[in-house]
Amino acid sequence: MRLxxxxxxxxGASQGLGKAIATTCxxxxxxxxxxxxxxxxxxxxxxxxxxxxxxxxxVAAFATDVSQVDAANEMVAYAARHLPTFSxxxxxxxxxxxxxxxxDVDISDWxxxxxxNLLGTVLxxxxxxxxxxxxxxxxxVNLSGGGATAPMxxxxxxAASKAAVVRFTETLAxxxxxxxxxVNAIAPGALNTRLLDEVLAxxxxxxxxxxxxxxxxxxxxxxxxxxxxxxxxxxxxxSESDGIxxxxxxxxxxxxxxxxxxxxxxxxxxxxTLRRIVPKDRGLDWx
Numbered sequence: 001m002r003l004x005x006x007x008x009x010x011x012g013a014s015q016g017l018g019k020a021i022a023t024t025c026x027x028x029x030x031x032x033x034x035x036x037x038x039x040x041x042x043x044x045x046x047x048x049x050x051x052x053x054x055x056x057x058x059v060a061a062f063a064t065d066v067s068q069v070d071a072a073n074e075m076v077a078y079a080a081r082h083l084p085t086f087s088x089x090x091x092x093x094x095x096x097x098x099x100x101x102x103x104d105v106d107i108s109d110w111x112x113x114x115x116x117n118l119l120g121t122v123l124x125x126x127x128x129x130x131x132x133x134x135x136x137x138x139x140x141v142n143l144s145g146g147g148a149t150a151p152m153x154x155x156x157x158x159a160a161s162k163a164a165v166v167r168f169t170e171t172l173a174x175x176x177x178x179x180x181x182x183v184n185a186i187a188p189g190a191l192n193t194r195l196l197d198e199v200l201a202x203x204x205x206x207x208x209x210x211x212x213x214x215x216x217x218x219x220x221x222x223x224x225x226x227x228x229x230x231x232x233x234x235x236x237x238x239s240e241s242d243g244i245x246x247x248x249x250x251x252x253x254x255x256x257x258x259x260x261x262x263x264x265x266x267x268x269x270x271x272x273t274l275r276r277i278v279p280k281d282r283g284l285d286w287x
Contacts (some may be wrong), residue, residue, distance in 0.1 A: 004029030007083025012093030072123035097157035117161035173246030188229025
């Protein structure tokens with residue numbers, strides 16, 4: 001029950017990873033506010049979570065579009081009124097956006113993907129920060145992924161927005177360090193969610209045959225369990241991870257369960273961050 005007494009807001013929580021994160025937060029004792037655009041689906045998840053919650057736990061739902069300024073502000077204001085101790089924010093809402101070569105996709109769809117993935121992360125943070133600063137404590141977890149650390153041909157909006165989320169995370173961590181607010185991003189791994197289904201529903205000529213084949217193999221093998229990303233998120237929302245901030249952490253590849261034991265060493269390095277590689281990093285002398 002490491003999240004007992006903590007109020008957590010989770011966006012994009014009507015299905016997939018967001019629902020798994022909300023489920024883990026509730027089982028770990030948190031009061032939660034789940035958010036998404038689909039009210040009917042969201043209410044169904046809220047009912048499921050309510051059956052898992054303890055007698056004194058609060059489970060609430062708020063249908064909204066967090067890529068809009070007023071909507072994000074209203075969501076956070078609702079959380080501040082209805083959660084006893086609002087101290088955690090999970091920005092999970094996201095989409096793949098248009099698939100295909102840049103010159104072939106609808107640019108309005110491309111822009112919309114950035115609004116959902118990037119602004120849908122920035123705006124809830126912006127709304128929550130005054131509350132976290134006032135109480136001098138807060139936890140923010142932003143969802144990134146493979147699109148941030150490697151090129152993703154034919155998914156340029158997704159890749160660009162997720163890389164931006166990581167740099168935003170690192171920057172915000174620097175801005176909030178003195179206020180005891182931890183801001184981290186996570187890569188949950190290759191998940192079998194609606195995003196994978198969207199890839200498989202597309203023509204291989206649009207998403208690329210190699211990418212399509214990898215997606216098909218992932219579907220058949222089962223992908224990374226949603227619970228891995230949910231467990232990492234719960235860890236980063238807990239007091240156990242206090243002082244770990246400004247990092248992109250993989251739920252699959254990194255030893256996140258023991259990062260608090262390496263906190264001082266971690267904070268003296270640029271581990272788990274986006275950095276430019278120069279010749280000397282690869283043993284080359286180009287001076």
